[in-house]
Amino acid sequence: MIHRLDPRSKLVMSIMFATVSIMFLSIIPLLIILASLIPIIIAAKSFRRWLRSMRGLSVLIVFILIINTLISTTENPFSHSLALALRLICIMTSFSVFFLTVHPDELSQAMIQMGIRFEFAFAMSMAMRYVPTLGYEAYAIMDAQRARGVELDKGNLLKRIRNIVPIIVPLIIVSIRRALSIAESMESRGFGATDDRTYLEELVFRKQDWALTILSIGILLIMIYAHLFLAMPQWMLWDLPF
C-alpha cells in the first residue's frame, strides 16, 4: 500500500518526520515519533531491511552515546546523548521509509516531474544503478592484485592503508573509462536528441497522495506552532536522572 503511493507524497511525509525530529530534543517526544514511524515501516513490509540498516548505524550510535556522555555539559549528559542518538535514528528512519519504498526509476521520474532536468535525474539514477557493479569490479581488482603478490590482509595498519592504493586507483580509472564509454554509447543511441522527451510511465498524484500530503503538512504546521508558542508539558521533558 505504501509502495504504491506517489514518491512525491512520500517525500513530503519523510521531510515532515525529519523536521519534527529536529525540533525536539527530549527522549519522550522522539520516542513518540519513532513509535509512529515503525508501524509505517511494518506496513511497507520493510521492517527487516530497516533493522538491517539500523544495525549498520549501531556503531555510530554507540559512538555518539559514549562521546556525548563524556563531553556534554548538560545537567543529565546521558539523557542528552540518548536523545541525540534517538534523533539520529528518527531522521534515518524517516528517510528509510522513503528510500525503502521508492524504486530508483520512480525517484528519477518524480524528480523530473518536479521540474528537475532529465539529465540530472538520470545521472542520479545511473549512480545508484552502478553501485553493485562497482562492488564486483572491486573484487576483480583485488583478485588481480593478489595474483601478483600483493598481500592485502597482512601487515600493520599503515601497510594495510597503503594497500588500498593498488585497489582504489584501478577502480577510479575503470569507472572513468566506463563513464566515458557509457556516454558515447548513449549518445550514439540518441540520448538528448530531442528537448521534449516523452516517458513511458508517468506518475499520477491520486486521492490518497493528496490525503497524505495534506496530513503531513498539517502535522508539520501544528508541530511548528506547538514548538514556538506552547510550553511542553512536564512529562514530556522527563529525563533519566543521570
Add this chain to the structure above:
Amino acid sequence: MIILDNVHYSYDGIYTALRGVSLQIDAGELVAIMGNNGAGKTTLIKHFNGLLRPQKGHVFIKGQDTAKMSVAEISRIVGLVFQNPDHQLFLESCRKEVEFSLKSLGYPSNEITERCNTTLERLGLADLAERSPFTLSGGERKRVALASVLATGPQVLALDEPTIGQDARQKERLAEMLFEMNREGRTVIVVTHDIEFVINYFPRTIAMSDGRIIADGPTTSVLSNDDVIQKCSLTYPQMTQAVRALSEMFDGVSVRQTSVNDIVETIIKIVGGR
C-alpha cells in the same frame, strides 16, 4: 605440477561454475584451455593460485594442497594474468608497474632492474617504459599487465585471454615469449577463444563446457572433434576446413592435419607435383 581432483565450485551456491573437474598438468607443459563463454575457464584458472578454493575436491600445486596455502605463497609459483589489464595497473609508469610486482614478491633491487628491463624488452615495451600505462592503447596496456607478472618468472604461468586486442605481429611475439619461458622449463597455461593461436603454438588442449572437461589431449585430435567444436562454440580453423574440403574431393587425404606445411604437402601430392 598442478593436479585437480574432482573440483566443484559454485558462486553463491546458486550458479555452478565447475562440476567435478579433474586434470593433471605436468611441469614444462604448454597447455591451452578452450571453451564457450561461461564454461568455467576463468573459474578454473583462479583455482590454480588459490584465489578460489574448491568447495568440493582438492587442488594440489607441487604436491601441496592449496587449501593450506595463502595466495601470496602460491603466487610465487603460479603467475596469473587476468583479462582486463585495467584491474591491475595503478602506477605512473610501465617500469614502476613491473617493478611493483617484483618488489611485492621481495626480489633484491639489482635483480629488479634487470628483470624489469629484459621483460619490457621482450614484450616490445622498452620504448614505452616511462609512459603512463593509462595513456597507452588497450593492447599495450594488456602487455604491460602481462609484463608485470612475467617479470616475476613464475614456474607456472596462467594467462586469461592474452591475445585479445593484439595484432598478428604481437601475437607472434607473445607466442615466442611463451615458448621461451616454456623452454626454460616453465609450465604455460593459456585460456583463449583464439583457435588459430592454439593450433599454431599449443601441443595440448583442454576443452571445457558447462563446468566440465569434455576433452583433454593433443590439440590436433581435440580440435578435430565435431562434438568439441560444437560444444565450445568454436568454428573450425581454416586449415581444417581446407583439409575437409580436400578430403571430400580426393581420396587418401587425412582430415587430422592442421599445419600449413602438411596441407601444402597434401596438395602437392594431389596435383602430382615434385
